[in-house]
Amino acid sequence: MLASVDSTNAEGFRQAPHLAGPAWIMAAEQTAGRGRRARPWVSPRGNFYATFVMQSHEAPAQIALRSFVAALALHDALCQVTGSTRGLALKWPNDVLLGGGKVAGILLECQAAGQGLQTLAIGIGVNLIAHPPAELVEPGATLPVSVLSESGQRVSPEAFLAKLAPAFAAREAQFSAGGFAPIRAEWLSHAARLGEPIRARTGTQDRHGTFSTIDGSGNLILHMSDGPVSIPAAEVFF
Known part of the structure; x- marks a missing residue:
């Protein structure tokens, strides 16, 4: 220590x-x-x-x-x-x-x-x-x-x-x-808010969708109105 x-x-x-x-x-x-x-x-x-x-x-x-x-x-x-x-x-x-x-x-x-x-x-x-x-x-x-x-x-x-x-x-x-x-x-x-709506901020862009899963690379899969999006890094808000 x-x-x-x-x-x-x-x-x-x-x-x-x-x-x-x-x-x-x-x-x-x-x-x-x-x-x-x-x-x-x-x-x-x-x-x-x-x-x-x-x-x-x-x-x-x-x-x-x-x-x-x-x-x-x-x-x-x-x-x-x-x-x-x-x-x-x-x-x-x-x-x-x-x-x-x-x-x-x-x-x-x-x-x-x-x-x-x-x-x-x-x-x-x-x-x-x-x-x-x-x-x-x-x-x-x-x-x-x-x-x-x-x-x-x-x-x-x-x-x-x-x-x-x-x-x-x-x-x-x-x-x-x-x-x-x-x-x-x-x-x-143990994931928080899995299957629920979240907001993911990447830089100055906010994306709203459903937290679907994480993929085999650890990316967040966000299901948006136009389909799923893979996000490698973001700030997540509930």
Whole structure:
């Protein structure tokens, strides 16, 4: 556990050349935590900030599927610490919901390490005891919650990592052995708003339709009035 760091993903990339194998890097505090699209991630002490660092010769498209692996591992760990699956759901592309609010997020980043090798950093933030105030959230976005506020369970970052690390190892083994198909099927079984109307924002374009499924590449399939559309990256609003 690092006392303080700018971001665990940044620290992961700094440490990667010196690591003997995959590793978790956790910090009590981030001074420049980041979410998707370089948004700041509010990082008070008591919440969970960690990055899983690994190296891979896989193609970028295959590496990117580990955001779904991480989401399932988070779901598994949160089930254990809350004692229930009630209220837990996975929001495409990389959030975990508890009681309808955002309790955790995933940031997957890659850097070339030479000779076809990629360093992968899977950053995970979990609101264990605190969450940002609603006024800091973009209008229409999912409001944040914490494990404590929704379940009444007070969990330390160290205790959460003790659940998450083996859960991730098990899901990684499942992915390595069986590919994306079983990960996709199980992710869909926990998907938020599957079969319901959603809005997907890509850049400045908003698309409205029914969340139909995700395909074999992890793309969102949105069924619109003129047929299905495959969306590789977007912000999703309910």
